[in-house]
Amino acid sequence: MDSEEKKKWLEAGRIGKEAREYGISLAKEGTPLLDIARAIEEKIHSLGAKTAFPPNLSVNSVAAHYTPRFGDDTRLKKGDILKIDVGASVDGFLSDTAATVVVGGEENALCRAARDALESGIKQVVPGKPIDNISREIERTIRDAGFSPISNLGGHGIGKYDLHEAGFIPNIGGHSGATVRKEGVIAIEPFSTTGNGYVVDSSEVQIYAFKEDKPVRSRLGRKILEFVKKEYKELPFAKRWIVEKFGRLSELEFKQLVASGSLMEFNVLKEESGGMVAQFEHSVLIDGDEVIVTTR
Numbered sequence: 177m178d179s180e181e182k183k184k185w186l187e188a189g190r191i192g193k194e195a196r197e198y199g200i201s202l203a204k205e206g207t208p209l210l211d212i213a214r215a216i217e218e219k220i221h222s223l224g225a226k227t228a229f230p231p232n233l234s235v236n237s238v239a240a241h242y243t244p245r246f247g248d249d250t251r252l253k254k255g256d257i258l259k260i261d262v263g264a265s266v267d268g269f270l271s272d273t274a275a276t277v278v279v280g281g282e283e284n285a286l287c288r289a290a291r292d293a294l295e296s297g298i299k300q301v302v303p304g305k306p307i308d309n310i311s312r313e314i315e316r317t318i319r320d321a322g323f324s325p326i327s328n329l330g331g332h333g334i335g336k337y338d339l340h341e342a343g344f345i346p347n348i349g350g351h352s353g354a355t356v357r358k359e360g361v362i363a364i365e366p367f368s369t370t371g372n373g374y375v376v377d378s379s380e381v382q383i384y385a386f387k388e389d390k391p392v393r394s395r396l397g398r399k400i401l402e403f404v405k406k407e408y409k410e411l412p413f414a415k416r417w418i419v420e421k422f423g424r425l426s427e428l429e430f431k432q433l434v435a436s437g438s439l440m441e442f443n444v445l446k447e448e449s450g451g452m453v454a455q456f457e458h459s460v461l462i463d464g465d466e467v468i469v470t471t472r
C-alpha cells in the first residue's frame with residue numbers, strides 16, 4: 177500500500193477512535209442525543225477531519241442509522257442501550273467504529289457479547305483466509321453468551337469515499353464464500369440482540385447519500401443536490417445538516433430528491449422482534465501480512 181495513503185487510513189482511524197470515546201464520555205442520563213451528535217461532529221472537525229457519515233446514535237431496539245433529527249429533544253434515560261457509531265474522513269480515507277454503553281450503568285452481558293465477538297472476529301482476519309472464519313467466530317461468541325447475532329447486518333469493505341464497499345462480512349457463519357482481502361480496509365461489526373436477530377427498515381429516514389445526477393424540478397432541490405455532491409460526495413449526510421443550512425422548507429425537498437433517484441435513503445433499522453441491540457465495531461487495515469486495527 178502507498179505509504180501516504182496508509183498514513184491517511186491510520187489518521188482517519190485515530191480520529192474515529194477519539195470521536196467514539198468522546199461520545200461515550202458524554203452518554204449520561206438526561207443528556208440530549210442532539211448535543212452528543214454535535215459534540216462528536218465538532219470533535220472530528222477539530223481534529224482536522226470530516227465526518228465519514230453522521231454520528232449514528234441508536235437506542236435500545238434501534239440497531240443503526242439513527243442520527244438526531246432537526247430540533248430533536250430526545251434525552252438519554254437511565255438503562256438505555258446506546259450505540260455510538262462514528263467515522264472520520266481524511267481526504268476520503270475513512271474509518272468506521274462503534275461502541276455500546278448502558279446509560280447510567282455498568283456494561284451488561286449483551287454488550288460484552290458484542291465486544292467479545294468483535295475481538296474474536298478480528299483474530300480471524302487473516303489475508304487470503306475465508307471470511308467465513310470471521311463470521312463463524314462472531315456467531316459462536318454471541319450465541320455462547322446466550323444472545324443472537326443480527327443476521328442481516330455485518331461488516332464490509334471500506335474504500336476511498338466509499339463507506340460500504342463490496343465484501344460483506346456476515347455476522348453468522350455459512351454465508352460467505354469469499355476470502356479476506358490482501359490489501360485495503362475492512363470494518364468488522366458484530367451486533368448482539370436479545371431478540372430474534374433480524375433488523376427491518378422503519379419508515380423514518382434521517383440519513384441520506386448522493387446517488388446520481390437526475391433532473392430536479394425545484395430550485396431549492398437543485399441547490400441542495402449541488403451542495404451535498406460537493407460537500408459529501410457519495411458519503412452519507414444528515415437531513416438535519418441540510419435543514420440547518422437551507423431552512424425548514426428544505427425538509428420538503430427530500431421526498432422529491434429520493435423519488436427522482438438523486439438521493440438514496442438509509443432507513444432507521446429496528447430489531448424486528450423488539451429485542452435490545454448492542455454493537456461494537458473496528459476498522460482494520462490489511463497490507464500484505466500486516467493487519468492493523470486502525471480504531472483501537
Ligand code: CO
Binds near residue numbers: 332363
Ligand atoms: Co460499518
